[in-house]
Amino acid sequence: MVRPVKKKQIPNLQEAIKETAWKQIAEFGTPALSLRAIARELKITAPAIYNYFPDRDALVTALIIDAYTSFGDSQIEARDAVKGDNDLARLLAIGLAYRNWAHTHPQRYQLIFGTPIPGYEAPKMEVLPSAARSLSALVSIVEKLRVAGKLKITTFPRVKKEYQESFEIWKKYGGDADLLSMSVAMIIWSRVHGIVSLEIANNLPPFGSNGDELYMYEMNSIAKQFFTE
Amino acid sequence: MVRPVKKKQIPNLQEAIKETAWKQIAEFGTPALSLRAIARELKITAPAIYNYFPDRDALVTALIIDAYTSFGDSQIEARDAVKGDNDLARLLAIGLAYRNWAHTHPQRYQLIFGTPIPGYEAPKMEVLPSAARSLSALVSIVEKLRVAGKLKITTFPRVKKEYQESFEIWKKYGGDADLLSMSVAMIIWSRVHGIVSLEIANNLPPFGSNGDELYMYEMNSIAKQFFTE
């Protein structure tokens, strides 16, 4: 047997490969990702995968983009779930959703923000649209608060000139916003990421009865330092 | 030829293996670490390594402990280089040394705090002594400031009961300190790690002409929020 008839083939093999990849990542961890193992489970041969992804890194890139999209969805949902005009409540909702998503999908989180794949480096330009979108919820709220005059700070270290250009690309996919807002969003992100990444790597003991009090403390610090009311 | 005479052997092969490992990590990145490649460079066979490390993970663990030690050295040096009794200056010195070490040895930083080795998970109990020591400089200064009455805050989320025990072990290697001081040290650590890990993974554009102004901003925020004077 060389090639099964279409009826016995898996429809939408491209999607099936990604699904199987996620399944195996969830079960055996990100670094155990193996093309041959995926092929085995799908009952195809390994080189068949090359019809859908030029190499393993391309598959990883596709997974990362999917992860960013899922992550971004949860951020945007959290923002839009808050009714009324309390944008500080929205900021908090986004922050909680961030940690929640990371704890629900620790492997995906590490896939995006860590470097768990041997020799893999993400191709910036391919990933950027979904990456920018995933942080757009945070940026949009900081920007709204700034426009409403609720941003406490007015000056901030500026990004190096040669990088301001990449901010422009960022805006294209992450939504327009003032440079100040984007910078504040980034420092908020760095704080949130600091806690979450240490938690996920098991380097932080859980503070509070549910392990989330340290995080709430930090959410509060952020609100107090950067915003009024 | 089966076994070279001693004169032609490499003295202290255990150290030589680690050195070669670091060399290759620096050159080709952490995930490319390969026992066979190390053996090739040392002109021995791969199984010979097993006389010194039971498996690849044991070698990685040894590397991690060395990295923690080097990192801890730089932290302690930075603390002790500040003369006089200005402990806030010491805190800043430690913070700057943190970022500096990470940028000088990005692969070591990722080796310690990321998860760049396929399938590897650090054995907590083996690594803890050097890990605890590496943060002891920060803890000691926070504790000094607390004793001097310069700690602004007096309450903080408490660590889950079942984890307070691990804090006790921590004290054994990281120096005695109040639980409050250790908790404050941890949140400071999480903020610093947040920025540095994003910087190293190339996920943050450089703020300021030298790329360090965002970090200075954060150092300032920490000092202002947690300490007086």
Next chain:
DNA sequence: CACTGTAAATATACAGTGTTTATTTACTCT
């Protein structure tokens, strides 16, 4: 000095990986 036991290296082999090449087949279009 000869002998023996041990420790450290090699040689070989196994199962796994990503990837390349050539080949075969199923399906589509003219």
Next chain:
DNA sequence: AGAGTAAATAAACACTGTATATTTACAGTG
């Protein structure tokens, strides 16, 4: 009906970590 194309397989290559058996260099002892 026949030709062309796309998608799969088969086989092979160069790697990887690791286990086993074997060989050898050296240290210690009678």
